[in-house]
Amino acid sequence: MMNVAIIGTGAICPSHIKGYLEFQDRCKITALCDIYPEKAEAQAKEFDLNVAIYSDYKELLRQENIDLVSVCTPPYTHAAITIEALNQGKNVIVEKPMASSLKECDAMNEAAKRSGKILSVVAQNRFTSPMMKLKHVLDTKLMGPIVHTQVDSFWWRGHCYYDLWWRGTWEKEGGGCTLNHAVHHIDIFRWMNGMPSEITAVMSNVAHDNAEVEDISIAIGRYENGSLAQITSSVVHHGEEQQLIFQGKNARVSVPWKLKASKSLDNGFPVEDKELQEKLQKEYESINDLEYEGHAGQIEDVLHAIEGKKEVLVDGNEGRETLELITAIFESASLGKTVKLPLDETSPFYSREGIIENATYFYEKKTSIENFKVNEITTGGKYE
Incomplete structure (x- = not known):
């Protein structure tokens, strides 16, 4: 049984939670982390998860019982969190985009190679x-x-x-x-x-x-x-x-x-x-x-790779x-x-x-709010 942690509990987090819950015989969500811990607590309550709540991802990654981490934070944080997770011996699924620069991608791929762990970049479509x-x-x-x-x-x-x-x-x-x-x-x-x-x-x-x-x-x-x-x-x-x-x-x-x-x-x-x-x-x-599509399909792919049954479809080189x-x-x-x-x-x-x-700067960002009250999003991928 693989223990899973999710770092970042914003709008895309429920897609990961629902995906992991499709495979409860193979993995278990044991921890959620967010700089706004009340958001993590809200997700745990919504999905009836018995999990540890963290506000510091480094503290979470020091836990030896975590096998797989989903990184669902803003793009500019992907590299630091992913590299730390790999260095701590965790397998990683990182949300798209892989990082905010090619330099960060190269560092992430080097960390994956060095650790021998799975790094998969979300491409659920x-x-x-x-x-x-x-x-x-x-x-x-x-x-x-x-x-x-x-x-x-x-x-x-x-x-x-x-x-x-x-x-x-x-x-x-x-x-x-x-x-x-x-x-x-x-x-x-x-x-x-x-x-x-x-x-x-x-x-x-x-x-x-x-x-x-x-x-x-x-x-x-x-x-x-x-x-x-x-x-x-x-x-x-x-x-x-x-x-x-x-x-x-x-x-x-x-x-x-x-x-x-x-x-x-x-x-x-x-x-x-x-x-x-x-x-x-x-x-x-x-x-x-496919039996499982979207995030669930990609999570199944990563679980198979960790179990040694196949190569991961979307690795760090693909993401780069x-x-x-x-x-x-x-x-x-x-x-x-x-x-x-x-x-x-x-x-x-x-x-x-x-x-x-x-880069070209079109306008100045004038407004900055911490969170939206409405957390509903569209993720595309309807190709009927």
Whole structure:
């Protein structure tokens, strides 16, 4: 039986609690920690948890009976807490984004390597049936080479969203919608189609004048083979419709699932390729729906890895690559230039200090509140 602790009991914490409670025969939540201990106590009461409450994560991590830690705190704290947990011999699931800089990611991965413990970065949207089915279809290569990808990471957040004390600043949140919302779809895009070789991007803040960071960005990724990808990250889109579309040489597939295959008439105009469509549909349907999805699915993946049954799907290297792509978007948009990938310590955006110094500041953060009274959130991932 694995003992689990959760550090940070804000809006995303219930997703972790519900996930762990799906596996009560394999793990048990024994501790919650928050700088506002009354928030931890409220979560314990809501879920009827018999747990120890801590206000200092270092004190919690000194407890020898903790096997696995979920880090659910603001992005700028992820590195310090994760590294300390790994150094104390704990396995770690850290919320997205992995950290607020590539330099911190590298330090986290080094700590994981040194400790020999599991480090997994939350990417719960991978753990959905539509995404796993789409990944399988792409892996068959029946579509031919991918020639264009469209990523629409559309969210909507009200003006007061950025009033929370750590949001809306480059120092504490590390960026806006590109980092903290589109990270889900950028991770899936990169997982399914690999890293582009260069990024050209623009970003703006059109509806949140209480935040330093962007509320919309549009990026174009270019691959060595000439394939292009467009990535839109937003918290100004009503309806929060989210999709990824892959246009192959032979067919188009997407999530939400849509399939179309064409072949050429003698004059170059399209005609439906029913045979290929039937093959692709059969491949899509060949993958069974997941028993556990979202955070529960990722927690199951990590439990299997700790038990030695498989490699973890989303490790620290995966988390770093996703942040690398996001960092390239910030660098390109802020400096007004095309950015070549991969990024290393020579990038002016490699460290948190470099980001704070070089990023575009749209507005001054004018309001800072400790907590919201309403704790309800949307997490996306509905791809029907």
